[in-house]
Amino acid sequence: GENVEQHPSTLSVQEGDSAVIKCTYSDSASNYFPWYKQELGKGPQLIIDIRSNVGEKKDQRIAVTLNKTAKHFSLHITETQPEDSAVYFCAASTDSWGKLQFGAGTQVVVTP
Amino acid sequence: SAVISQKPSRDICQRGTSLTIQCQVDSQVTMMFWYRQQPGQSLTLIATANQGSEATYESGFVIDKFPISRPNLTFSTLTVSNMSPEDSSIYLCSVSPTSGGQETQYFGPGTRLLVL
Numbered sequence: 001g002e003n004v005e006q007h008p009s010t011l012s013v014q015e016g017d018s019a020v021i022k023c024t025y026s027d028s029a030s031n032y033f034p035w036y037k038q039e040l041g042k043g044p045q046l047i048i049d050i051r052s053n054v055g056e057k058k059d060q061r062i063a064v065t066l067n068k069t070a071k072h073f074s075l076h077i078t079e080t081q082p083e084d085s086a087v088y089f090c091a092a093s094t095d096s097w098g099k100l101q102f103g104a105g106t107q108v109v110v111t112p
Numbered sequence: 113s114a115v116i117s118q119k120p121s122r123d124i125c126q127r128g129t130s131l132t133i134q135c136q137v138d139s140q141v142t143m144m145f146w147y148r149q150q151p152g153q154s155l156t157l158i159a160t161a162n163q164g165s166e167a168t169y170e171s172g173f174v175i176d177k178f179p180i181s182r183p184n185l186t187f188s189t190l191t192v193s194n195m196s197p198e199d200s201s202i203y204l205c206s207v208s209p210t211s212g213g214q215e216t217q218y219f220g221p222g223t224r225l226l227v228l
Contacts, residue, residue: 032215034216034217036219042221042222043116043204043219043220043221043222044155044204044219045219046113046216046217046218046219049216089154089155093215099145099157099160100155100157100217102154102155102156103154104153104154105153105154
């Protein structure tokens with residue numbers, strides 16, 4: 001089955017700097033890659049996603065890039081703010097029913 | 113996106129008892145899923161809740177331990193049976209608005225369970 005690895009496990013950045021989280025996947029048939037943000041005490045919130053026919057997608061300060069050949073995708077957060085502090089999860093899906101395989105998560109801490 | 117609610121939001125239970133968690137969506141959805149998130153860990157899919165048929169369980173999860181109901185297109189329940197401290201986790205439901213293809217999943221707020 002699909003295996004998703006996520007790095008780093010923790011990331012500390014100064015407010016205003018950029019943060020990058022990387023994920024690799026094992027199944028070349030994976031075709032959908034969402035990113036979730038989970039704040040303490042809350043459920044995961046979808047923040048951006050990308051499909052295999054697209055190499056990059058942006059939404060304001062957030063961007064995701066996908067390299068199908070290397071089987072990895074990354075989340076980029078620019079101009080980080082304290083409210084960006086949370087755990088971020090990447091995921092991959094090969095299943096037509098949308099079953100997601102999640103990475104281990106990255107704890108992002110933005111310090112003022 | 114769909115608005116998803118879960119009840120209870122948290123509970124403390126004694127070992128050997130069972131707890132039923134409810135998931136309600138504000139619109140009809142085809143796919144509903146149940147996940148477990150152990151403390152400090154990632155999300156693991158327990159099962160897919162199918163409307164009108166039995167749930168589809170992932171490896172390591174069985175119906176006797178985690179019975180699931182899906183009576184209609186907006187509601188599902190997950191029961192954690194004969195609980196032990198190892199069942200202490202966050203239980204999350206998620207939904208996909210449409211069936212087939214590459215689907216977006218939206219998560220509920222979760223149910224935080226502590227088993228003593």
